[in-house]
Amino acid sequence: MTGRFKPRIAPRPLDAVVRRMRTLALLSEQEQDLVRNLSDRRERHMAGEELVGEGQTGRRARFVVSGWACNQRVLPDGRRQIFGFLLPGDCFNVCERPAPPALCSTVALTALETVDAEPLLEAANRGEAPSLARALAVARQVEQALLLDHMVRLGRQTAYERVAHFLLELQRRLEIAGLGDSQRFPLPLTQEILADALGLSIVHVNRTLQQLRRERLIELRSGVAILLQPDLLASISDFRPTTPTNALRRPA
Amino acid sequence: MTGRFKPRIAPRPLDAVVRRMRTLALLSEQEQDLVRNLSDRRERHMAGEELVGEGQTGRRARFVVSGWACNQRVLPDGRRQIFGFLLPGDCFNVCERPAPPALCSTVALTALETVDAEPLLEAANRGEAPSLARALAVARQVEQALLLDHMVRLGRQTAYERVAHFLLELQRRLEIAGLGDSQRFPLPLTQEILADALGLSIVHVNRTLQQLRRERLIELRSGVAILLQPDLLASISDFRPTTPTNALRRPA
DNA sequence: CGGGGGTTTGACGAACGTCAATCGGGGTGG
DNA sequence: CCACCCCGATTGACGTTCGTCAAACCCCCG
Numbered sequence: 001m002t003g004r005f006k007p008r009i010a011p012r013p014l015d016a017v018v019r020r021m022r023t024l025a026l027l028s029e030q031e032q033d034l035v036r037n038l039s040d041r042r043e044r045h046m047a048g049e050e051l052v053g054e055g056q057t058g059r060r061a062r063f064v065v066s067g068w069a070c071n072q073r074v075l076p077d078g079r080r081q082i083f084g085f086l087l088p089g090d091c092f093n094v095c096e097r098p099a100p101p102a103l104c105s106t107v108a109l110t111a112l113e114t115v116d117a118e119p120l121l122e123a124a125n126r127g128e129a130p131s132l133a134r135a136l137a138v139a140r141q142v143e144q145a146l147l148l149d150h151m152v153r154l155g156r157q158t159a160y161e162r163v164a165h166f167l168l169e170l171q172r173r174l175e176i177a178g179l180g181d182s183q184r185f186p187l188p189l190t191q192e193i194l195a196d197a198l199g200l201s202i203v204h205v206n207r208t209l210q211q212l213r214r215e216r217l218i219e220l221r222s223g224v225a226i227l228l229q230p231d232l233l234a235s236i237s238d239f240r241p242t243t244p245t246n247a248l249r250r251p252a
Numbered sequence: 253m254t255g256r257f258k259p260r261i262a263p264r265p266l267d268a269v270v271r272r273m274r275t276l277a278l279l280s281e282q283e284q285d286l287v288r289n290l291s292d293r294r295e296r297h298m299a300g301e302e303l304v305g306e307g308q309t310g311r312r313a314r315f316v317v318s319g320w321a322c323n324q325r326v327l328p329d330g331r332r333q334i335f336g337f338l339l340p341g342d343c344f345n346v347c348e349r350p351a352p353p354a355l356c357s358t359v360a361l362t363a364l365e366t367v368d369a370e371p372l373l374e375a376a377n378r379g380e381a382p383s384l385a386r387a388l389a390v391a392r393q394v395e396q397a398l399l400l401d402h403m404v405r406l407g408r409q410t411a412y413e414r415v416a417h418f419l420l421e422l423q424r425r426l427e428i429a430g431l432g433d434s435q436r437f438p439l440p441l442t443q444e445i446l447a448d449a450l451g452l453s454i455v456h457v458n459r460t461l462q463q464l465r466r467e468r469l470i471e472l473r474s475g476v477a478i479l480l481q482p483d484l485l486a487s488i489s490d491f492r493p494t495t496p497t498n499a500l501r502r503p504a
Numbered sequence: 505c506g507g508g509g510g511t512t513t514g515a516c517g518a519a520c521g522t523c524a525a526t527c528g529g530g531g532t533g534g
Numbered sequence: 535c536c537a538c539c540c541c542g543a544t545t546g547a548c549g550t551t552c553g554t555c556a557a558a559c560c561c562c563c564g
Contacts (some may be wrong), residue, residue, distance in 0.1 A: 012383055073404055075490055080409040083400060100393050103400050141352045147399065148355050154406040155333045155451030188532070190542065199407030201521050206544060219271060238327055411552070453553050458512060464509065510560070516546105520551075527544070534537085 007248045014039060016177040017063045020089030023176050024133035027079035034123060041116035045108040054103055059093040059102060060118050067112035068188055073104045082197035084146055089177040091117055110188050144241050154199045162198045165237035172228055172241060187225040262290055266291060266358045268429040269315045272341030275428050277387035286375060293368040297360040304358035311345040311354060314371050318438055319364035325356045334449035336398055341429040343369055362440050397494050406451045414450045417489035419470065423479055424493060440475040
């Protein structure tokens with residue numbers, strides 16, 4: 001880490017994005033540079049800030065560069081359902097232009113950094129970046145898969161299974177983004193957020209986490225999660241790694 | 253209804269499909285005929301038949317012409333989650349070609365009739381049917397919206413609210429397809445299917461329906477549902493009619 | 505008349521939510 | 535440096551919702 005020479009512009013910050021895209025399709029060098037050069041039009045958001053409002057139109061495609069966000073909807077009586085999380089490397093507002101009204105709001109959960117991804121869409125639409133176009137399509141497919149996984153958790157899994165399954169999902173996604181290893185990853189979520197994602201009460205999330213700790217399946221300290229027995233967690237929660245990396249790639 | 257002359261080919265059967273598409277975009281006469289002329293390549297399926305297997309590739313876009321189907325996933329221990337229902341007029345397997353692996357399986361719940369919709373996609377891709385292309389895009393958006401509604405039900409609503417909300421959704425969709433009125437519609441689902449959709453047990457679905465009947469909110473007899481007090485049901489379940497018909501249409 | 509799938513009912517228990525109090529750590533102003 | 539404070543985590547007691555098991559019922563059909 002000590003002063004290694006970096007010839008290219010904009011070295012580190014978009015690392016997660018490039019990494020992520022490369023797991024989705026085989027990007028050419030030019031395509032990778034296209035991504036790395038997005039660094040302008042960066043934006044910073046504070047935790048709690050709403051990035052996209054429900055029903056909002058004219059949204060521009062963006063990447064999360066650092067920090068966490070979520071898609072959610074809030075009922076009039078205050079109940080909240082979180083549909084999914086946006087991690088570094090994830091894109092949002094990627095759809096046909098002009099973008100239709102947003103189906104839910106997107107909210108920053110931590111300090112957050114994003115970049116405009118429209119230049120990529122334009123290049124892709126002009127046919128200049130076929131693999132990139134494909135990567136974005138696959139990203140949407142993965143997003144959809146995660147949504148269905150989440151729905152199974154909510155509808156047909158117990159609290160215990162839900163938490164285990166969800167932690168495994170985060171582990172995989174964060175490892176792909178280069179932000180964790182096969183067991184350890186940052187988890188900057190309050191138990192209230194977990195509860196609203198998993199369809200549980202705060203108290204019950206707490207107890208479920210306690211149980212997983214007691215059974216030496218996980219550790220959880222100061223924003224870091226450690227999966228002590230990932231395989232056991234996977235069999236407990238019927239976790240099947242969709243997209244083990246490139247599973248969705250087109251053959252040729 | 254007694255022998256009114258119908259000049260065009262293939263009169264009735266695709267009515268639901270045309271109706272549905274017309275609520276999604278303003279179709280030209282040619283575009284409507286394009287839809288109506290799909291009648292070839294019709295296919296019949298029996299209840300229980302799997303139309304699409306999880307992970308299946310090379311799927312072709314299709315419309316449901318009559319009957320009901322659902323998207324679902326089954327866990328190894330037999331638990332099942334139904335993600336949503338396909339009603340007459342709905343399309344499935346509509347996505348960029350070549351189609352990525354299916355994220356869940358699609359199963360016929362009743363005797364079912366479908367038609368191949370690929371000709372429409374091709375015409376749309378050739379730029380020959382812009383409004384149709386738009387209608388298909390909106391259809392996907394609506395499908396996504398229904399998915400999120402369903403997730404809110406599963407994660408944050410009580411059994412009572414879930415059933416009420418779900419019945420209202422069906423009422424709206426079936427009325428659009430021309431298969432029901434503002435209160436009455438066919439409901440060819442067993443309580444087991446309802447349970448697997450709503451994340452409940454059969455017994456609890458039964459009791460919830462009993463309660464709704466006792467309170468004179470609904471009637472349910474021999475495959476027909478009647479919403480006696482739709483407004484009350486809506487306020488009970490916080491039902492907000494997304495897409496009150498054409499809400500998602502592009503301004504110009 | 506018998507059978508089978510779907511519905512209904514009751515009794516019971518487990519999972520999960522609610523309420524309320526306490527704890528604990530990091531930040532902040534005095 | 536310390537007292538305070540606030541938010542989030544934790545714990546206990548208790549109530550409700552919902553699931554499970556099992557039996558009865560109902561209706562359509564052969």
